[in-house]
Amino acid sequence: MVRVNPHYSKLQSSYLFSDISQRITKFQEANPDRNIIRLGIGDVTQPLPPACIEAFHKAVDEMATAKDFRGYGPEQGYEFLREAIAENDYRAVGADISPDEIFVSDGAKCDTGNFQELFASDAIIAVPDPVYPVYVDTNVMAGRTGAFVNGRYEGLVYLPSVRENNYVPALPDRQVDVIYLCFPNNPTGATATRAQLSEWVAYARENRALILFDAAYEAFIRDPEIPHSIFEIEGAREVAVEFRSFSKTAGFTGTRCAFAAIPKTCMVYDEAGKPTPLYTLWSRRHTTKFNGVSYPVQRAAAAIYTEEGKRQVRDLSDYYLKNARKIREVISGLGFFCAGGDNSPYIWVQVNCDSWAFFDRLLAGAAVVTTPGSGFGSCGAGYIRISAFNQHEKVEEALERIHKLLK
Numbered sequence: 001m002v003r004v005n006p007h008y009s010k011l012q013s014s015y016l017f018s019d020i021s022q023r024i025t026k027f028q029e030a031n032p033d034r035n036i037i038r039l040g041i042g043d044v045t046q047p048l049p050p051a052c053i054e055a056f057h058k059a060v061d062e063m064a065t066a067k068d069f070r071g072y073g074p075e076q077g078y079e080f081l082r083e084a085i086a087e088n089d090y091r092a093v094g095a096d097i098s099p100d101e102i103f104v105s106d107g108a109k110c111d112t113g114n115f116q117e118l119f120a121s122d123a124i125i126a127v128p129d130p131v132y133p134v135y136v137d138t139n140v141m142a143g144r145t146g147a148f149v150n151g152r153y154e155g156l157v158y159l160p161s162v163r164e165n166n167y168v169p170a171l172p173d174r175q176v177d178v179i180y181l182c183f184p185n186n187p188t189g190a191t192a193t194r195a196q197l198s199e200w201v202a203y204a205r206e207n208r209a210l211i212l213f214d215a216a217y218e219a220f221i222r223d224p225e226i227p228h229s230i231f232e233i234e235g236a237r238e239v240a241v242e243f244r245s246f247s248k249t250a251g252f253t254g255t256r257c258a259f260a261a262i263p264k265t266c267m268v269y270d271e272a273g274k275p276t277p278l279y280t281l282w283s284r285r286h287t288t289k290f291n292g293v294s295y296p297v298q299r300a301a302a303a304i305y306t307e308e309g310k311r312q313v314r315d316l317s318d319y320y321l322k323n324a325r326k327i328r329e330v331i332s333g334l335g336f337f338c339a340g341g342d343n344s345p346y347i348w349v350q351v352n353c354d355s356w357a358f359f360d361r362l363l364a365g366a367a368v369v370t371t372p373g374s375g376f377g378s379c380g381a382g383y384i385r386i387s388a389f390n391q392h393e394k395v396e397e398a399l400e401r402i403h404k405l406l407k
């Protein structure tokens with residue numbers, strides 16, 4: 001008899017976005033003539049930058065000739081891409097990361113989800129609340145969280161990100177082993193200062209803990225004081241891993257390319273306290289379970305580091321940031337407290353009522369889709385997330401409708 005993984009039954013059944021899409025379908029069926037505008041799910045709408053398209057095409061043509069054809073590539077990613085990443089994303093901001101500390105993958109979702117398998121099953125895991133659900137659910141599947149009771153998993157340590165702390169959680173009041181952090185944050189849009197990240201690095205060093213730093217939205221940072229990478233913080237090389245993605249940076253959500261940066265000096269420990277480089281473990285895992293991102297996709301990704309590529313991805317994030325500013329302006333003008341939206345494509349709105357009730361009100365009254373904050377954790381109750389990933393005209397129209405409904 002094949003027995004099911006018992007931990008799967010602890011997962012909260014309805015994945016947030018399928019719940020939302022059911023409500024949208026129901027609304028559209030009842031109102032076939034209403035034109036729905038989606039500011040819900042965090043998916044990009046603008047096409048790939050021309051530099052990426054050109055490199056992508058050229059690489060596909062190379063695959064058509066016996067001379068330039070490529071089969072299996074290096075699991076860790078082609079050197080041309082890893083070198084461009086180390087140089088432009090790290091050394092250029094004074095962060096000491098070398099090309100062989102980069103692992104190219106097909107997504108930061110898979111990387112942040114898979115990484116937990118390197119840790120003991122009784123490792124104490126801390127997650128922000130609200131949180132990107134992938135960090136939580138993958139630990140549930142691995143049996144690390146205990147039961148779901150009153151909206152929270154008993155075995156997880158939750159780090160409240162609330163208005164009182166500007167949505168940057170305080171250090172835990174107990175010892176934890178693994179800490180997930182994400183800045184600029186999904187869903188709150190909050191960013192962390194150098195001083196705040198330094199506190200987390202100091203905590204991790206004192207407790208021999210590990211920070212899993214998700215920097216999927218770093219391309220949206222405009223404030224020069226805000227660090228783009230955890231490795232801009234002194235001492236982070238011993239206690240942190242960073243995840244990045246071309247998804248939001250360069251419109252790769254459907255093309256798929258991302259990477260993890262794992263310093264060779266970052267350690268995990270056995271029961272006797274003997275250190276092992278995390279790098280060695282992830283390298284073993286990655287080469288066993290993954291066979292590389294396709295060559296044309298890696299060429300397309302590398303094109304964002306050329307002069308014109310850099311300009312084009314900057315324009316892309318500027319495009320969405322323009323939406324974000326406008327959303328924040330109109331929604332706060334209606335009297336709601338907003339976070340995010342300046343160095344982030346998300347606006348986190350305190351709605352002073354039930355998240356789903358407000359979601360339904362915007363859907364029914366304005367045909368605009370947002371995301372209920374409660375879907376990201378109990379501290380998200382009373383909030384909605386508005387995404388800036390849409391075309392300017394649609395965002396403007398959505399804001400006009402919301403303004404009319406709520407003014």
Ligand SMILES: *Cc1c(COP(=O)(O)O)cnc(C)c1O
Pocket residue numbers: 042106107108109110132182186214216244245246247248253257258
């Ligand atoms: C979108 C997103 C990612 C990127 O995921 P990909 O799998 O690379 O598309 C990672 N982390 C967070 C928090 C995100 O919102």
